[in-house]
Amino acid sequence: MPDSVREITLAVNGSECVVEVEARLLLADLLRDKLALTGTHIGCEQGVCGACTVLVDGVATRSCLMFAVQAAGARVTTVEALGAESDLGPLQRAFSRHDALQCGFCTAGMLIAAFALLEENPSPSEDDVRQASAGNLCRCTGYEPIVDALLAAAREQHR
Ligand code: FES
Numbered sequence: 001m002p003d004s005v006r007e008i009t010l011a012v013n014g015s016e017c018v019v020e021v022e023a024r025l026l027l028a029d030l031l032r033d034k035l036a037l038t039g040t041h042i043g044c045e046q047g048v049c050g051a052c053t054v055l056v057d058g059v060a061t062r063s064c065l066m067f068a069v070q071a072a073g074a075r076v077t078t079v080e081a082l083g084a085e086s087d088l089g090p091l092q093r094a095f096s097r098h099d100a101l102q103c104g105f106c107t108a109g110m111l112i113a114a115f116a117l118l119e120e121n122p123s124p125s126e127d128d129v130r131q132a133s134a135g136n137l138c139r140c141t142g143y144e145p146i147v148d149a150l151l152a153a154a155r156e157q158h159r
């Protein structure tokens, strides 16, 4: 194995993965290109838009700002863990019901940020929701439907 390549082990969506990665490979590229988890989107590639957000050990993280080798030993959760096309999870259903997506480019990052918020705070206020989503940019929706969807998902999990 060349010096610039490392073998790392990480848990992605609950499955252990052992992969060889270039030292400079970004976590976002590992997920998309080597693990075929293309739900995670790459927009700005400089930590601004939030499209690439995943959970690393439960913390919402820009995967375009993290090298894959830095995720060695970590638990990574991507949007694919939140539900499947044929079996949407509660947050995805709420986004769909409230028209909280249009082009969908921001949606994976929004859903992961929303998931992280609800894990930490199951009963967020509107202000909590706005603050938690502030790092995720959306060009299409005007944000209101996203806030409505997140608040609805929070309410529904208490039923
Ligand atoms: S692609 Fe990572 S923050 Fe924009």
Ligand code: FES
Pocket (backbone or CB within 6 Å): 100, 101, 102, 103, 104, 105, 106, 107, 137, 138, 139, 140, 141
């Ligand atoms: S739905 Fe298009 S950027 Fe958010």
